[in-house]
Amino acid sequence: MYKLIKKCGNARRGEFTTVHGTVQTPAFMNVGTCAAIKGGLSSYDLDEIRCQVELCNTYHLHVRPGDELIKELGGLHKFMGWDKPILTDSGGFQVFSLAKLRNIKEEGVTFSSHIDGRKIFMGPEESMRIQSNLASTIAMAFDECVENPAPYKYSKESCERTTRWLYRCKEEMERLNSLHDTLNKKQMLFGINQGCTYDDLRIEHMQKIAELDLDGYAIGGLAVGEPKEDMYRIISAVEPYMPKEKPRYLMGVGTPGNIIEAVSRGVDIFDCVMPSRNARHGHLFTWDGIINLNNAKFENDSEPIEPGCQCPTCQRHSKAYIRHLFKAKEVLGLRLAVTHNLYFYNTLMERIREALDNDTFDEFKEKYVDLLDARKK
Amino acid sequence: MYKLIKKCGNARRGEFTTVHGTVQTPAFMNVGTCAAIKGGLSSYDLDEIRCQVELCNTYHLHVRPGDELIKELGGLHKFMGWDKPILTDSGGFQVFSLAKLRNIKEEGVTFSSHIDGRKIFMGPEESMRIQSNLASTIAMAFDECVENPAPYKYSKESCERTTRWLYRCKEEMERLNSLHDTLNKKQMLFGINQGCTYDDLRIEHMQKIAELDLDGYAIGGLAVGEPKEDMYRIISAVEPYMPKEKPRYLMGVGTPGNIIEAVSRGVDIFDCVMPSRNARHGHLFTWDGIINLNNAKFENDSEPIEPGCQCPTCQRHSKAYIRHLFKAKEVLGLRLAVTHNLYFYNTLMERIREALDNDTFDEFKEKYVDLLDARKK
Numbered sequence: 001m002y003k004l005i006k007k008c009g010n011a012r013r014g015e016f017t018t019v020h021g022t023v024q025t026p027a028f029m030n031v032g033t034c035a036a037i038k039g040g041l042s043s044y045d046l047d048e049i050r051c052q053v054e055l056c057n058t059y060h061l062h063v064r065p066g067d068e069l070i071k072e073l074g075g076l077h078k079f080m081g082w083d084k085p086i087l088t089d090s091g092g093f094q095v096f097s098l099a100k101l102r103n104i105k106e107e108g109v110t111f112s113s114h115i116d117g118r119k120i121f122m123g124p125e126e127s128m129r130i131q132s133n134l135a136s137t138i139a140m141a142f143d144e145c146v147e148n149p150a151p152y153k154y155s156k157e158s159c160e161r162t163t164r165w166l167y168r169c170k171e172e173m174e175r176l177n178s179l180h181d182t183l184n185k186k187q188m189l190f191g192i193n194q195g196c197t198y199d200d201l202r203i204e205h206m207q208k209i210a211e212l213d214l215d216g217y218a219i220g221g222l223a224v225g226e227p228k229e230d231m232y233r234i235i236s237a238v239e240p241y242m243p244k245e246k247p248r249y250l251m252g253v254g255t256p257g258n259i260i261e262a263v264s265r266g267v268d269i270f271d272c273v274m275p276s277r278n279a280r281h282g283h284l285f286t287w288d289g290i291i292n293l294n295n296a297k298f299e300n301d302s303e304p305i306e307p308g309c310q311c312p313t314c315q316r317h318s319k320a321y322i323r324h325l326f327k328a329k330e331v332l333g334l335r336l337a338v339t340h341n342l343y344f345y346n347t348l349m350e351r352i353r354e355a356l357d358n359d360t361f362d363e364f365k366e367k368y369v370d371l372l373d374a375r376k377k
Numbered sequence: 378m379y380k381l382i383k384k385c386g387n388a389r390r391g392e393f394t395t396v397h398g399t400v401q402t403p404a405f406m407n408v409g410t411c412a413a414i415k416g417g418l419s420s421y422d423l424d425e426i427r428c429q430v431e432l433c434n435t436y437h438l439h440v441r442p443g444d445e446l447i448k449e450l451g452g453l454h455k456f457m458g459w460d461k462p463i464l465t466d467s468g469g470f471q472v473f474s475l476a477k478l479r480n481i482k483e484e485g486v487t488f489s490s491h492i493d494g495r496k497i498f499m500g501p502e503e504s505m506r507i508q509s510n511l512a513s514t515i516a517m518a519f520d521e522c523v524e525n526p527a528p529y530k531y532s533k534e535s536c537e538r539t540t541r542w543l544y545r546c547k548e549e550m551e552r553l554n555s556l557h558d559t560l561n562k563k564q565m566l567f568g569i570n571q572g573c574t575y576d577d578l579r580i581e582h583m584q585k586i587a588e589l590d591l592d593g594y595a596i597g598g599l600a601v602g603e604p605k606e607d608m609y610r611i612i613s614a615v616e617p618y619m620p621k622e623k624p625r626y627l628m629g630v631g632t633p634g635n636i637i638e639a640v641s642r643g644v645d646i647f648d649c650v651m652p653s654r655n656a657r658h659g660h661l662f663t664w665d666g667i668i669n670l671n672n673a674k675f676e677n678d679s680e681p682i683e684p685g686c687q688c689p690t691c692q693r694h695s696k697a698y699i700r701h702l703f704k705a706k707e708v709l710g711l712r713l714a715v716t717h718n719l720y721f722y723n724t725l726m727e728r729i730r731e732a733l734d735n736d737t738f739d740e741f742k743e744k745y746v747d748l749l750d751a752r753k754k
């Protein structure tokens with residue numbers, strides 16, 4: 001259940017209550033693709049980095065270790081040791097980006113596993129069953145994620161199929177939630193808006209899926225190659241048609257600047273692999289911009305990544321030490337860098353919420369929207 | 378300063394006091410080759426796994442990031458965030474095992490770095506200067522570590538050179554400890570007994586180096602290919618000639634069974650990469666023997682690695698989850714496995730100390746000496 005606490009322009013300060021606890025929004029979900037955050041963080045480290053929601057990938061967990069095994073072991077929460085909300089994606093994005101030799105039909109998609117090449121079929125019902133086995137807090141609808149740019153005709157047809165798939169998702173999720181042996185009988189379902197970069201398709205699709213009264217609505221198919229101006233334009237075009245009383249999730253986005261812009265346009269929830277991927281390359285976020293730890297000037301820098309930062313890494317370790325760990329290919333370097341970047345993203349959201357609470361979001365946006373995405377001067 | 382609390386046969390229960398705190402012996406040192414434990418553990422995790430002493434490698438830190446940089450940053454303790462004892466090896470073992478194109482002379486050894494091939498010269502004075510820059514609690518003497526088996530004549534000559542090198546080490550360490558800008562002016566020096574598998578050479582060498590009144594004595598050059606019976610025989614042969622009032626360190630040893638046998642022969646301190654290396658391969662120590670996590674039977678095993686184990690891994694995670702992390706190549710799997718194995722080694726030493734305290738060491742040895750090294754039935 002989503003409660004809108006306050007609006008500042010289009011930006012929303014809210015609370016989203018689930019069976020696994022309440023999420024303060026705007027919120028950033030921390031990505032644990034294979035039931036683990038990349039870089040060696042355990043679920044037991046997530047409180048310390050102020051994570052509210054963990055996101056896991058349905059496709060990855062279906063192919064390994066298998067969703068039935070996870071169900072047998074008591075579901076994803078128990079499997080990875082995290083009792084707060086978990087969102088699972090639908091598998092759709094990975095089917096269309098990772099898997100090979102795919103064949104799309106009305107029933108669903110046949111594809112080859114990227115692990116062992118075996119043939120897998122996934123449609124709306126299969127995606128719901130897998131996510132029900134995983135017993136996540138929030139399941140995502142199975143959709144087709146079309147690359148940008150895409151022809152108008154194909155985009156429209158794909159969108160219409162995604163709508164039909166959504167009806168099947170909802171029906172199957174309701175059936176699964178009513179079953180005797182379902183682990184999470186209150187599993188939520190979010191619909192996903194598609195329509196590539198065409199405003200009219202986006203709006204028409206949003207209007208149709210809004211009718212279904214789902215637990216939340218996502219904007220999908222963005223941040224997949226289009227200019228960021230297109231992304232912002234589409235969010236602004238679609239937002240008026242998104243139910244006000246439901247959380248809105250912008251999938252796979254993005255830089256701190258992207259997130260601030262999207263919040264200002266009415267988005268509540270985000271996820272992105274950027275903080276961990278950047279960390280892997282030594283690119284670390286600070287409130288003065290991004291630093292590259294590989295830079296030789298940090299070799300003898302005894303200061304933390306960001307002086308004053310309260311993250312476990314900055315409380316304990318210097319740039320010189322972490323840089324050394326990167327050079328020596330010690331995985332501890334990765335863990336410390338990912339810890340800092342995820343803490344940065346989670347506290348970015350805290351500061352956005354504070355700014356909304358204090359009616360200072362416009363000043364916050366003006367100060368940080370470009371600064372945080374740029375190299376530190 | 379070493380205080381012998383109690384003897385049970387030849388086994389010794391003691392306390393070893395350093396400027397960085399007191400070590401209860403027998404003790405196992407946790408290896409952090411490049412100033413980090415392999416597998417992503419931070420120095421801040423070491424209390425939780427009941428580590429008393431961390432060991433770092435002089436050769437590795439000299440070539441990267443450089444001991445002068447570490448001195449500039451305040452020494453190894455500050456660099457890696459660990460305020461308890463650190464022992465640094467002398468670099469000798471790595472010079473003789475890792476480095477290429479080495480050339481041994483009376484002055485020392487010229488060799489090519491395994492990182493970038495650059496020529497490096499290291500002799501007793503250089504090793505002491507590097508270790509003084511690192512400012513470890515305990516420095517090890519620079520010695521030649523000869524492979525087993527080795528010809529008698531070469532072993533004898535090498536041994537004699539190692540003795541001459543030890544005199545130079547001691548003189549240089551005393552000089553360094555007296556300098557104004559030395560970080561640890563109370564840096565200890567341990568001598569290393571060599572002599573390959575020849576009892577007479579071992580004893581003669583031990584007698585000579587015992588005259589120097591060093592802070593401790595190590596037995597080196599074992600566990601490098603010889604049968605374990607030879608190792609035990611040499612320890613027993615040399616032990617009567619080791620100063621009673623000094624800690625004794627058996628370098629690079631070994632399995633839990635090796636450690637129990639060596640304790641029963643009068644050894645106080647150990648180090649070995651085995652717990653972390655085995656962890657990397659999914660081989661985990663338990664009090665019923667070793668399990669191989671890759672075994673298919675653990676796929677749906679919701680129990681911890683060892684039920685009842687108080688390590689952070691067993692308190693939180695199941696075998697099924699850790700096995701999945703290994704299969705998915707998530708570095709978290711490595712961290713959890715290393716955490717368990719190091720905790721096992723550190724608590725093995727605790728239980729050895731308890732058995733000595735309670736006069737039950739013989740029973741302890743009989744029960745565990747073979748069991749812990751074997752596959753769990």
